[in-house]
Amino acid sequence: MTAVRPRFTLLALVACLGLAGPLAAQQDVVRLGITYRAGARPGIIVLAAAGLDSVRKIVERDLDYSDRFEVAVVADSVAPLSGELNLGLWRQYGLAWAVELRPVIGGVEARLHDLGGDRVALQVQRGVDPAGSGPQRMGIHRLSDEIVTAVTGDPGIAATRVLFVNGDAIWMIDSDGANLTRVSRGTGKAMSPAWAPDGSRIAFMELRDYAGPIILQNLVTGTRQTVPGTSGGGNALTPTFSPDGREMLFAPSTEGGTDISRVDIQRMCCVARLTVGGKLADNLNPAYSPDGRRVAFESTRSGRNQIYVMDADGANQRALVPFDGASTGPSFAPVWSPDGQRIAFHRDIADGRQIMVFDFGTGRATALTSLGRNEDPSWAPDSRHLIFRSTRERGEQLWILDLESARIRQLTNMNGAARMPAWSPRLTGPVS
Amino acid sequence: MSRLAAFAALALLVAACGKKEEPAITPTPVQTDRPMVNQDSIDAANAERARLAAEQAARDAAAAAEAARAELVNELAATVHFDYDQYAIRQVDEALLARKAAIMRANPNLRIRVVGHADERGSDEYNLALGMRRAASAKDYLARLGVEAGRIETASLGEEVPVDPASNESAWAANRRAEFDVVAGGQTLVRPTGS
Numbered sequence: 001m002t003a004v005r006p007r008f009t010l011l012a013l014v015a016c017l018g019l020a021g022p023l024a025a026q027q028d029v030v031r032l033g034i035t036y037r038a039g040a041r042p043g044i045i046v047l048a049a050a051g052l053d054s055v056r057k058i059v060e061r062d063l064d065y066s067d068r069f070e071v072a073v074v075a076d077s078v079a080p081l082s083g084e085l086n087l088g089l090w091r092q093y094g095l096a097w098a099v100e101l102r103p104v105i106g107g108v109e110a111r112l113h114d115l116g117g118d119r120v121a122l123q124v125q126r127g128v129d130p131a132g133s134g135p136q137r138m139g140i141h142r143l144s145d146e147i148v149t150a151v152t153g154d155p156g157i158a159a160t161r162v163l164f165v166n167g168d169a170i171w172m173i174d175s176d177g178a179n180l181t182r183v184s185r186g187t188g189k190a191m192s193p194a195w196a197p198d199g200s201r202i203a204f205m206e207l208r209d210y211a212g213p214i215i216l217q218n219l220v221t222g223t224r225q226t227v228p229g230t231s232g233g234g235n236a237l238t239p240t241f242s243p244d245g246r247e248m249l250f251a252p253s254t255e256g257g258t259d260i261s262r263v264d265i266q267r268m269c270c271v272a273r274l275t276v277g278g279k280l281a282d283n284l285n286p287a288y289s290p291d292g293r294r295v296a297f298e299s300t301r302s303g304r305n306q307i308y309v310m311d312a313d314g315a316n317q318r319a320l321v322p323f324d325g326a327s328t329g330p331s332f333a334p335v336w337s338p339d340g341q342r343i344a345f346h347r348d349i350a351d352g353r354q355i356m357v358f359d360f361g362t363g364r365a366t367a368l369t370s371l372g373r374n375e376d377p378s379w380a381p382d383s384r385h386l387i388f389r390s391t392r393e394r395g396e397q398l399w400i401l402d403l404e405s406a407r408i409r410q411l412t413n414m415n416g417a418a419r420m421p422a423w424s425p426r427l428t429g430p431v432s
Numbered sequence: 433m434s435r436l437a438a439f440a441a442l443a444l445l446v447a448a449c450g451k452k453e454e455p456a457i458t459p460t461p462v463q464t465d466r467p468m469v470n471q472d473s474i475d476a477a478n479a480e481r482a483r484l485a486a487e488q489a490a491r492d493a494a495a496a497a498e499a500a501r502a503e504l505v506n507e508l509a510a511t512v513h514f515d516y517d518q519y520a521i522r523q524v525d526e527a528l529l530a531r532k533a534a535i536m537r538a539n540p541n542l543r544i545r546v547v548g549h550a551d552e553r554g555s556d557e558y559n560l561a562l563g564m565r566r567a568a569s570a571k572d573y574l575a576r577l578g579v580e581a582g583r584i585e586t587a588s589l590g591e592e593v594p595v596d597p598a599s600n601e602s603a604w605a606a607n608r609r610a611e612f613d614v615v616a617g618g619q620t621l622v623r624p625t626g627s
Contacts, residue, residue: 189592192557210547210587212560235564235588237557251561255568255586258561279568282561298558304517305558330517332555346555375555419556 042096042151045072047085049102055128055140056101059110061176062144062158065409067385067402068151069097091115099147110143112150122150137178138427145426155426157380162387163193163202164398164421166414170204175380175423177411185222186215192420196241199427203227203239203248214239214250216265229263229271238285241265242312243292249274251284258282260297260314274314277301287336287343288312296320296334296343305330307345307358321345321358321365331356333376337383344368344377344386355388357403368401378423387411387421504621505614507531508544512570514608517554519565521573529570532612533577534624541617545585546570549611551604552591563588570610585615 044063048056064071072095090098098113104125112122126143129136138159145156160175163183170184170193184190188208195202200219205212212235214227227248230236234254241248248265251258257278264270274295275283281301288295292312299308299317306328307321321331321343329348336343343358347365353373358365372391379386380400390399393410396417401408412418510532512525521529536542548563548570567586575581596603 207589207592210545210585210589235560237560251557253561253564253588255564255571257568258564282558282565284557284561285555298555305554330554332558348553 041068041070043072043094044069044097044099044151045090045093045095046099047101052101052103052108055108058137058140058176059099059101059144059147062141062156063099063147065158065176065400066144066148066156067405067407068148068154085113087113087115087118097121097151108140108143110147112147122146137174141174141176142428154382157382157385157426159427160381161424161427162378162398162411162421163195163424164412165191165193165419166412167416170202171414171418173412175411180412183219184215184217186224190215192238193422194239194241195422195424197243197245197425199425202422203241205236205239207235212236214248225268227263227265228268229261240286240288242288243290249286249288249295251286253282253284258284260284260286260295274310275299275317283308285333287334289336290338290340296336298332298334298345305332307331307334307343321356322363335377335379337379338381339383341383344379346375346377346388355386355401368403374399376420378421380423381426385423387423389417389419389421500623501618501621504535504623505618508535508542508614508618509612511609511611513605514566514610516551516604516608517562519548519562519569521569529573530577533574533579535621536574536579536583537577538624539617539621542614542621543583543585543616545587545613545615547611547613548586548588549593549607549609550591551607552594552599553604554591556591560588560590560592563590566608566610570612 046056046060046063060071060073063069072093085098085100087098096114096116098115100111100113102109107125107127109123109125111120113119114121124143124146126139128139128143141158144158148154148156148158157175161172162175163170163172165171168189169182170190171180172183173180183202184204184206186206186208188206191205191207191212193202193204201216202219203214203216206215211231211233213231214236216225216227217223227236227239227250230250230252234252237251237253237258239248239250246264246266248263249260250263251260259273259275259277260283262272262274275297277283277299281299283297283299283301285298286295287297294309295312296307296309298305301308302319302323304326306319306323308317309320310317323331331345331347334343334345341360345356345358346353347356347367349367352371353375354367355369355374355377356365356367368386369390374388374390374392377386377388384403385400386403387398387400389396392399396419397410397414398412398418398421399408399410510528512521512528514520515522536544546567548566550559550562550566552559554562564586567588571581571584571586574584591607594603594607595609596606
């Protein structure tokens with residue numbers, strides 16, 4: 001998982017380098033074994049007491065993957081943190097923040113030093129396993145997210161997971177690539193995973209014996225239930241939970257057509273049809289707005305797949321992402337950003353397939369990728385990272401893109417294609 | 433001595449005196465039309481030949497019927513193909529579907545399943561919907577030719593089961609298809625009349 005952009009690397013501890021004040025922007029300066037590029041992102045370093053190096057590495061990587069910092073990578077030859085922290089040294093390197101990790105009984109204490117303001121901005125203790133393994137890893141990720149929030153005011157995304165399809169099963173992986181686990185346990189082909197808003201359950205379609213009902217699976221207990229209205233034959237496509245977790249939208253696909261329906265997932269009853277394309281149009285891939293009042297979806301009613309929107313009760317169905325008859329490529333799989341500002345989707349363009357973002361502010365859609373075939377976008381909870389499936393490099397794997405820095409990193413390395421990713425909400429509860 | 437004994441002695445004497453000549457004894461041949469024992473075996477051999485011939489004829493008839501049934505099953509199973517992002521039945525496949533309809537009309541116990549497939553373009557989920565359109569389109573065509581809708585099931589596997597996993601035009605064309613499976617009633621099949 002290599003980062004594409006340059007990093008601030010310390011090769012040796014040298015005092016008094018005279019780096020006070022920012023260097024000229026856009027200019028790489030090599031001085032005494034240090035490569036530093038001044039930019040808009042604050043520099044940060046993560047230091048840990050002896051015995052906490054694996055925790056330190058997880059936090060350092062989380063902060064790097066947040067794409068909000070220039071993370072100073074400390075070489076192995078640099079002594080681990082012991083005794084008092086030498087803040088003046090890090091200030092001289094032009095860093096803005098220093099994270100100090102020390103062991104306490106039962107876990108780790110983290111202090112976030114504001115080097116410019118000469119204060120401790122955050123001091124928290126967490127019961128994490130110093131070896132940094134197992135379910136305690138999520139606790140370390142929550143620590144990293146608190147650091148991101150203290151610096152930027154925005155929540156971090158380290159304490160999240162991604163569901164995806166590989167082979168016939170649904171798999172799960174931590175956002176930093178650890179803890180790859182197979183989640184679905186049935187026979188047949190499992191597809192189109194979706195998260196419940198509280199992160200405790202997932203839904204997916206299970207295609208077996210020529211029919212595809214939707215399965216609800218509790219992630220903690222493993223219990224499975226079949227969603228009402230999905231087991232009468234045909235395929236129940238693209239399930240998605242409402243933001244309050246009480247309802248589910250899906251697209252039953254039968255010989256009468258493919259249309260979007262709603263079901264009460266709390267009472268497990270009461271299926272209602274929202275679209276009536278019937279024999280004339282397919283409607284699928286519903287995506288709620290974060291306030292639950294509107295639903296974006298994919299429809300062929302104009303002759304080719306394009307992105308539409310409707311009220312959550314099915315009223316006011318209208319085109320959303322502008323298209324121009326036959327000249328705009330078919331557009332698929334809309335997903336609404338958690339902050340409500342954008343819709344990501346994929347579109348066939350020339351010989352390829354690209355991730356597009358429609359911005360409600362500008363009313364325009366732009367391409368985020370240009371190489372190869374890219375599809376199935378899903379938003380991270382921070383509304384600035386997108387995961388998607390791509391043929392760049394070899395095979396078909398999942399890649400994560402930061403919309404602000406344009407940095408792209410590879411998340412999966414599976415045998416066979418990794419597809420249909422779904423990024424979790426922030427995971428706050430106990431998840432095994 | 434009695435007269436018999438005297439006569440016997442006289443016969444012996446005569447026999448003894450004439451012993452230099454062999455008496456000519458000629459067995460009288462038994463004249464019949466057929467030997468009784470050979471007729472049974474000939475009858476049995478003929479009956480056996482007839483039985484073997486009948487068995488062979490029965491096997492030949494069964495093989496011919498099975499070949500005819502297999503041919504009908506093949507015609508039922510023949511795949512139809514579709515243009516990119518389309519689900520209309522193409523003209524080149526009309527005769528194939530007409531033949532399937534005729535076989536189904538001639539065999540009222542026959543039930544089939546039509547399974548629609550798509551090539552890998554588009555999105556995985558849309559391709560499941562497109563495959564279902566293709567299955568429904570083939571079913572509608574057969575229903576318009578007089579096959580009861582209740583005897584035709586439909587399903588879609590989208591792009592999940594390609595016949596050719598390559599990413600080129602000929603693979604995509606092969607994957608855009610509807611397949612037909614016999615679900616019930618295929619053990620004995622009769623040819624449609626006039627065929």
